[in-house]
Amino acid sequence: MTGVPAAAVPRHIAIVMDGNGRWAKARHQPRSFGHNAGRKAVREAVESCLREGVQALTLFAFSSENWQRPQDEVGALMNLFVRALDKEVDELHGYGVRLRFVGDLSAFDEPLRRRMQSAMARTADNDKLQLNVAVNYGGRWDIVQASRQAATAVARGELQPDQIDEARLGQWMSLADAPPLDLFIRTGGETRISNFLLWQAAYAEFYFTDTLWPDFDQACLRGAIEDYARRERRYGRTGEQVAATTVQVS
């Protein structure tokens, strides 16, 4: 346990799981070896979130830009997704995890899509932790697909253009039913968003670490949560205003 009071635990954590390739290279192994090793870190993150009472965990597994990688690496990643789905879903279901894939799933081949749909359907009623896996996801794509839904509603006469506001558009964004994104973590040393959750990260706290994803264990996540819990979230107000409205937890 972190010892962080429940009220200070992030409700929703997102992670850019970066550094698998460098982790493998340091061991003179192919990049796919690093992706494979990253599975253990995923399990540890899920277990930590369950234990700490985090409500939602969103993992960046494959970006819309990752199709540009060498074909054999993309192929290895797709195989890894299939194997992970076949092996891990039972256990996740047993933990009470609701699994969801977010992103443009139409790009994946039929057998993989079917596996994703069936895992989502099977775990749909679970409520211990919402685990969102972002695949073929891009933050800009997400804003575009939400805008397209808004435009469709306008074209059908169901909505006036001036009725489109942040709240309304937000309802069409991926993860609309998840708690607000509190903590955005990136492993692997880079300090960029790489087109992950652009809309949802508007007021997230960022945590960057040099630790490569396969080495990111429960203690690392605990460290990130503790760091988050020490921060003051001001949302445009002054520190004094925040202090005046915050109930002190001793």
Ligand code: IPE
């Ligand atoms: C992240 O690790 C995993 C995916 C993008 C699928 P990388 O493969 O980007 O690892 P590095 O950044 O090359 O070390």
Ligand code: IPE
């Ligand atoms: C972001 O990592 C995508 C995932 C972790 C799935 P990348 O390694 O692809 O990002 P860049 O290329 O360094 O921006």
Ligand code: MG
């Ligand atoms: Mg990378």
